Amino acid sequence: MPELPEVETIRRGLARILPGKKIRWVKILAAKQFPQPAAAVNGRTIVAVKRKGKQLAIVFDNKQVLLIHLKLTGQLVYVPRLQSGQRAVFGHPIPFAGGDSLPGRSTRIIISLADASGHDAGTLFFNDVRMFGWLRLLSEKDWRQAMAELGADALSRQFNAAYLYKVLQSSRRAVKVVIMDQQKISGIGNIYANEALFRARIDPRRPANSLSRKESEKLCQAIKAVLQESLKMQGTSAADDAYIQPDGRPGRFQQKLAVYQRAGQKCLSCSGTVKRIELGGRGTFFCPQCQK
């Protein structure tokens, strides 16, 4: 599922492609996911692609913003210009896109692009098997307000040990649930919450306000480290995971996962076994021997 490293990888990919391009037309196949008239963005030129937490923002020349949340299975795949009638075919299958060509079974929105002179400049496909993701066209003001409602981005300078300690002190919910609360810290989802807590050797069930300053610092460093390492490997395309980059390639950080989806397997740092429990209704993986 796209979390901070995956969404940032997508942002970087799109930032190389989209700025300077213009929207020719938009085809909305799932109105629920983009409940505005497609014509609202026609003719707009893209000036930037931004991100906070797990949300992407395509900024237009008129300051309006197309805010995108991929939720669990959303994909943004860019296909360069094709001959008319030709379908995009990749050298490797695109998970959940309905095969190795686009549009696929799970394509929900198609955005046709043009270069500055109005010629076809490729197509952006929004695929989403489970249809939880969404796109919204917002004014700059509404976008800023939506971003202000998110907690500090986990890779920003604003998110540091002191910030995390303060957040943790404010709740006695399980520490894992709290670090996944997007209103407190944005960008951390189930994979990296599990991985960061393992690296920091902290039991995910502990009440957030039971962590010392020292433990908060350790956890903060673990969060930053795991997010940065994953980003270097273009994110995690785990089993059952729809995440791919805009060019269709998967990420590689799944090779580095220490606990996520490793229930029953040997802990990588002790003789124990990775255990799976449920916390806040979500699968939680940890090593009961290492994590206290």
Place this chain on the structure above:
DNA sequence: ATTGGGACCTGCTCGC
């Protein structure tokens, strides 16, 4: 106020 649980969705896996 905080917290827990269901709803939203689809495709895949599993058991009968």
Place this chain on the structure above:
DNA sequence: TGCGAGCAGGTCCCAA
């Protein structure tokens, strides 16, 4: 072999 139940999970919404 075929079918239905169960499961996965980010976020929102409601209820206790």
